[in-house]
Amino acid sequence: MLRTYLLVSAAALLAACSTTPTQPVAESKPAAPAAAPAKPAAPAPAAEVLPPHRDPNSELSKNNAVYFAYDKYVIEDKYKATVDLHAKYLVAHPELNVRLEGNADERGSREYNLALGNKRATAVQSALGLLGVKASQMEAVSFGEDKPLAIGHDEDSWAQNRRTDIVYPQR
Known part of the structure; x- marks a missing residue:
């Protein structure tokens, strides 16, 4: 008998827990305090600003080579602006x-x-040097044919490989 009573009590208790109220119970919340004035947002950390000689989008980086005609080492007029740009920056x-x-x-x-x-x-x-860059700022080296930009065996490839690259340190 006790066993039956416990089973009935447990079933009644579980049934009571499974019912949902038909009307929502209104909760009383305390009134919200007056909003404090908003603090200005902290500025986002600034993106690292690269110096022009390290920024791949700068004119110095985009124009860092002087190209030459076949078997020549005279700077053509169209590359004098490139030399001038780098000279002004180095000075x-x-x-x-x-x-x-x-x-x-x-x-x-x-x-x-x-x-x-x-x-x-x-x-x-x-x-x-003629444009004012100190000799101590420059080092001339030759790679000959060992550092090609283009690996083809045609005039377009050869023209890309006849050049002097102006290379800044990667510090």
């Missing part, structure tokens, strides 16, 4: 150094191409 930033990397296409012997790359790098170095 304004005497703490910076550049490496002038002379290159040649694959035609010619290894020794000849190293010498031609050196003449091209030295031509850009001389032009920068």
Whole structure:
């Protein structure tokens, strides 16, 4: 009998818990305090500003090569603006150094191409020097045919490889 009574009591208790009220119970909430004046949002951390010689979208980065005609090391008029741009920047930033990397296409012997790359790098170095860049800011090196931009064996590829790159440090 006791057992039956416990079963009936448990069933009644469970049934009482499963019913939902037909009307929502209104809750009384205390009145909200007056809104405090909003604090200005903290400024978002500023994005790192890169100096022009390290910013890939700057004119210095986009125009960092002087191209040459076949077997030549004279700077053509169309590249004098590039040299001038870098000269003005280097004069304004005497703490910076550049490496002038002379290159040649694959035609010619290894020794000849190293010498031609050196003449091209030295031509850009001389032009920068005439525009006021200190000799101590520049280093001319030659890669000859060892650092091609284009690997094809046609005039378009060779033209891309006949150049001097103006390379700033990655500090």
